[in-house]
Amino acid sequence: MPVKSISFRLIFGAALWITIALMIMGQVLTGMFRDHLERAFDTALHGHIEELLALSEVNKKGLVVLKRHPVDPQFNKPLSGWYWEILFSGNRFDRSRSLWDQKIRLPEGMTPEQETSFMAKGPRGEQLRGRARTFTMPGASEPFSILVAGPVKEIETAVSVFTNTMAASLGVLGIGLVVAAFLQVRFGLRPLKRMRNVLLDIRAGRASRMEGDFASELAPLAKELNALLDHNAAIIARARTQAGNLAHAMKTPLAVLTNEADRLDKDTGDIFRDQTALMAEQIARHLSRARVAATRGLLGAHSDVHETADRLRRTLKRLHEERAIDISLKDTQPLMFQGEQQDLEEMLGNLMDNAAKWASKLVVVSAEYDKQTGTLYINVDDDGPGVPEESLSVVINRGKRLDETKPGSGLGLDIVCDIAEMYDGSLELTRSALGGLRARLKLPAA
Template sequence: MGPKSLAFRLFVSAAAWVLVVIPIAAILLTSLYRQSIERNFDARLDVYMTSLVAASTAEGGDVPETPESLGAPIFDIPFSGWYWQIKALKGAERPLFVSDSLLDQQLDLPSQEGVPPDDTLTRRSYGSGPEGERLRMVEREIRPGGDQSPGYSYAVAGDSAEIDADLAQFTTMLVLALVILGVGLTVATFFQVRFGLLPLRAIRHDLAAIRSGDAEKLEGELPDEIKPLQTELNALIQSNRDVVERARTHVGNLAHALKTPLSVISNEARAHDGPLSDKVVEQAEIMRTQITHHLDRARVAARSGVIGGVTDVEPTLMALKRALGRIYGEKGIALRVSVDKGLKFQGEKQDFEEMTGNLMDNACKWAKGSVAVTARRLSDDTISVSVDDDGPGLTKAEREKAVERAQRLDESKPGSGLGLSIVADLAHLYKGRFALEKAAGGGLSARLTLPAA
């Protein structure tokens, strides 16, 4: 799964969203939880504030009285982190009353301008305690004798370490949960992408089966989004077969239309003596050779475009061996065939027979006593077929000339001279290679490299 893979792109895009959304969710959840625990903490402070106001207010008095205990021993322990104080709003440097936990200290409250009151006229803020600890503070302005009486600042503070510890514990659990969730989502995304792309893998598998000849069209139930692709590919495959079939029919009709008149001309010319008749026969044979060559090329080109042609190499070569054994039996040629097990050619059987048949026939014509045919797999997508004989062989210049169109190096041997040219054309059309080399025994070695199925 590389960078150009569709699965890779889908997985990365989904994973990127997970990496973006989860941290944002963590920040939002942490913020909401902090607000929640601050509200709960403030509610405790408000309870103590209410108790402090009630304990210090005398009926009909304008000045707070010394409050009794708030019912919370924590305010009696020196520097416990929980404190309260009552201080006049104007003209007082020291508080009127403080909790036993403050001893002779006082709370350093933020300025009233910096902390506006809430709906209950209470100011809520953070500050520092006498020991430098961080405190959560609530402050309220109280006028015991009414709106016209002197005002007093009532303040209650608690150690915010409880808030921080609670928040830290929640954050640890949240991070762990979100990490597990992120990993789970990433793994789920990976399998979701693979599952979602299964239909495309099925199409690829079916196309490979068509190419190898194991199937004729794409089959199976596919999702609605991919069904049109299956339909169009099947139509394309059928169109390809129809075009090839029409080309074959056209080539056959053209061959019949041209060769029949040429045969009539040749026969009529042979019925008369004289240089003119000989010239007509000669030119007619040249035309027949050229027509055969070009029609064979057209036929080969049409067949090479067929999708799904696959040929078993071993039975095809063995059938050719038997046929040539009957033809050249009187020469006593020892024709040996060696083929790798299960070797298959990616192409039409007729084309493979024509290529290897021409090479084997040519080798039998020139061999002194033996011809060796060897077929091997070179790689997953390539096979090699070599035909070696022990004949006189060819020079380098003759080997190059032999594959040219309609070249016959020895007129004493039967044939049109088109065989090796057709072999070269066929190999080229199948994107393979054809070469003539000197055999180890001194004869000729013809080598084909073709696509494997």
């Protein structure tokens, strides 16, 4: 499955290239260090050749002899790995004490007329790196060759120590670079996180536009998002205007039909009045559904539960003033509904009006917030007669009323269900602790 995280891709890519670069660097540095050691080793061997040449002289017989042996202790310690030989006419004429009675096994066919490097085997089979050169001295009967060799192991040991130290150092450097890349990526992507938070604020209703000083690369995106938000708001405004125009256009014909019903005989007039009232209710219902469907999920939409409930409470108390109904609010502040205020008013207004009609003395509106699911629960309780358990599911059905003496079309609870479902919510009716009915709305919280 492809990885979708930009941060992971950037950090993984940086870590991969850092690893490859450090490995290549390690190989190059190791090669350079080895080359440096070999040149230094050859320089040291050349110095020993020069020393042996300086100690050489020609005796009366025309043979090359040494005035004395070099004082370097490495050439005096038996089988130390450091050896020298002087060859005269292809035969060994003199040697270092470290060789004892052994000799350096030269590559076949080697004729060191000029100073050359060679690889050879030592007395104990160890690998040697040497240099050799043939000289001609005045008075000498023939040219002679000087060979000096040292253990390759010293180079390998130094290279190994260097490699281990360098690997540890490059490892620490690599970790530091990866951490730096991680911090750089996190810092570089911080404007995207800030933009995401602004979008979440818009989604939750805490903001309406992409406001702020965004990075130059993100400023065009913020501008386009603001243009999209403005366009959506304009579309919603036009939809509301058209829905309102349709509602007003239907009111006049319905009013005419209602007035004409008064001129008809009683039975026919009652039928006309009932049907025109039902038509008005149906038009209101479907216009409400269309409006909710258009505004559902609109970015930035949010409504204050307490403010809406308190406004409805004052209105309903005036409507039921003669009955002295007590309508109280509990724990409704500072909760917010993620949706249009008009939708919340329609849902809560229907439920509170229904509760006030049936209550004896008390209606309580309370609210709860589930932080884990981001869900808002609004409860409307009354102390009225309530609804029998077997009838709870019936009263939600469209146009169903258990008591025909109460005013209304029976569409209120059905409209509430429709609007709640548009917001992925629900309406549940249960027995209230006050003795009457509890209507429990489940809605998204802002």
